[in-house]
Amino acid sequence: MSQTDQHQPVSTKAMPGANETPAANSTGWIIFLFFMIGFVGSLLAGWILFPELLYSKKNQPIDFNHAIHLDQVDDGCESCHFFREDGTFAGMPGLDSCIDCHEEAQTDNPEEIKFVEEYVTQGIEVPWLNYSKQPDCVFFPHSAHVIGADMSCETCHGDIGNSEHTRVYEQNKLTGYSRDIWGHNIARLGKHKQGEPAPMKMNDCAKCHKKETGHKGACFQCHK
């Protein structure tokens, strides 16, 4: 190869595809189209399909009417969800709490009849699904919040006391925990709606602690 060859101007005709400008444009569009298909498709999958697949839906064993009970009791939520003598929180009431009134069905409500027949008379505890169950590594004292900080139940659990039906329990198929812990907004953006249960991830605890006490709290406060 001679030196001059290298300095010859390059002919446009010699470039491949030089004569196919419209076709080149269409390839660019196709590439963009594929990008958009992938992009939009995965956005839809991530935002809509994924949450649908991640959570299974279950109904509570009995469709419990909180509102009707709240009217009947004197002590508000604590009538059934009480603190034990040593300050620990009893959580979901056992049959002991129900049996005084429901030894026999008081109405012809099919849910009440089911409750009495399947659980009360057979002495089986109702396997309630707990919307707020935290992992075992989390130590959450209700007393510090409800008694110590005088918080209302609604702050975290929403206005469940006035609900007439139990909500559908959405269970994370991977972790086994309720969807309420993460929050219903899959992106965890914005504030939860008034009256709805608050999300209960560690960041949610920290956020509230920061606001109310001035610091997020130490690891050992909750992870004993």
Added chain:
Amino acid sequence: MKVARRSFLSLSLGVAAGVTLSPLPWKLMDDISIWTQNWPWTPVPEDGEISYAQSICTLCPGGCGINVRKINNRPVKIEGLKEHPLNKGGLCPLGMSGLQYLYGPSRIQSPLKRVGKRGSGNWKKITWKEALADVSEKLYDLRVSGRPQALACIASTDRGTVPKLIARFLTAYGSPNFIRASTAFDSLEQAIYLTQGQQGTPGIDIENADFILSFGTGILDGWGGASRMCNLYGKHNSTKKIIQIEPRLSDTAVCATEWIGINPGTEAALALGLAHVIIKESLYNKDFVEYVSFGFDDWTDEDGTVHEGFAKLAGSYPPDKVSQITGISKTKIVSLARKFARASKPIALAGRGQGSVPGSIDECLAIHSLNALVGNINRTGGVSVIPGPDYAKWPEVKMDVAASKGMQQPRIDGAGGKQFPNTQFLLNRLPEIINSAKGESPVQALLVADANPLYTLPDTAATKKAFNRIPFIVSFSSYMDETSAMADYILPNHSYLERYQDVPTPAGLARPLIGLAKPVINPVYDTKHVGDSFIQIAKSLGGFIENAFPWDNYEAFLKESLDDQWDELNNKGFIENKYDDLPAPLAYSFNTVSSKFEFYPTLRNNPKNKDVDVLPAFTPVPIEGDFQKFPLVLIPYDSIRLAGNYIANSPFMTKTIDDTVLKQQTVLVEINPITAKKLGLCEKDKAVLITPKGKADVKIHLYEGIMPGVLALPRGLGHTAYSKYLADKGVNVNDLIGPIKDPSSGHDMAWGIRARLTKA
């Protein structure tokens, strides 16, 4: 349209960008991390109602108060009871890991009958009705054959209502052979009896003493209630002084004010040497010696014979001679004697380690004489005697002809007989007596309750041989221990957390304190209280034996025994007598022949046993082995992290042992680097340890804290039974050491054995 490779790349890019901007990866990452925390095999403790139940720990004789934390009535944690006067909230590793004795795999879950060869581990589950009927029938046959005295029972203690009930059963049956394991407190008890004439539990007011002269006592190695001792002496700012005298730098020695290394087995010589200096320099308590003691100076008896007094005996142990024997310098001996005598409340303690071996009675007398020299007897901060528990009177046992004939027979172990009149129990002699018996074994049926002689008695091989000669063995243990593994029937007792049991004043405590162990949970398995088993056997034997047990069950017996103390004990868990409630010092009179403290223990003057000098002269314990063949000396040591008694260490405790003690399955023998160098041994070398009693594979641990020429192995390892978490780890020291009979008390006085090490 042509779909090129680039289009696919673009699609992937689009997917990547879209996924990144969707919550999917972030949420998934969070979920996966939680998913890994919730694998089904990850144990999750049950959540539920928290409650506490108080009781007394009976895993050792310490008698600490415990507070058991329960979730939904299931015990989940054992804590020390803050209100308890002994441990004040503290607890030793054994007590803390006690739940493993409740749920662990070594629990016996129902009555068992041996079906294979003895010790082969082949058992058949039987019902309680069958078990009690079978055992009753065997005992009935033995009694009918005219030899009720051939029934023996081994227990770990004779104090408390359970052993009293068992001894009552034996009396009604016609056997004097209730035998319990002996400890260093037995020697002290005997030394106190010989010098002071007082029967009862030795009380050592260690709470108020300020100068502890410990002749190897493992104050911080599990002696006298581990948490009580840690409360007293475990603090760095403690003003109390501990002088620890022993051949090995134990944990107690590390924490002591001063550690004095001594040639093993020469403690009695040192005690006499110290007495020599105290007497020579006139540092002793003259009021005590002059007015309330006998036999200090030479004395003449009624026949005109002159007897040597203690002062003259001590006079033959000048510091230079003692220095040669003990290996402690002359100046050290003199200064130690002065410090001891000048301290305001000094106490000299006998008994090595946790005190599991009674030791030489001469040594104990020599050491106890030091307490008398400084007048620290029956005084605050001194040594006293605590009378036994005040039980309500039970109806007298009426004996039939068979029973009274049997009860007139001498005890098989020889205790209380002509040779050893001052000793109550001699379990250590039992194997030798059975093995040397011509014809059939003098023990034809053996009942074992709360004891594990096949592990705790020295010379395991001889003990096993003796047990093999006993035709019928019943174990009442809650655990598949070495003795249960050799039994014919196992009638499992409730575990200590499932049963009632009174706990009389623990030995060594200077004020009366009774406790009540209460069930904190209903029995987990198909077990029965040992007291109930005995009552039911008595009832099925009928006649006078049945009449001796008018109680429906052990609880009724216990309630009646404790009488007006029951309510307070059941509510509070313990009854404590404060110092103010005790009689003034010296209000106890000495019940000796001279009515004084006897430096010359007249009771020891036994014409039937001429081998024994009355005064506690130093005679080296003739430890087994020829010096030429076995140039080294092996001593056992105790650790708070190992339980060497009839309750084995828990798997959790085994986890706390350093790898300089147990490496995988092999035990490490401690040896001074100088000795190791001579033998050509290095750290972690494999070696074979040989003694006249046996041999064991060990590894070498070089330790400057042990005297040259001495080897040390821990007590509490080398189990062959229990579960895989305990068995086959290290070696049982008792396989390698044999008992040596004290000529005066009959107790085991072996502190070690001759040994040799060869590189493997």
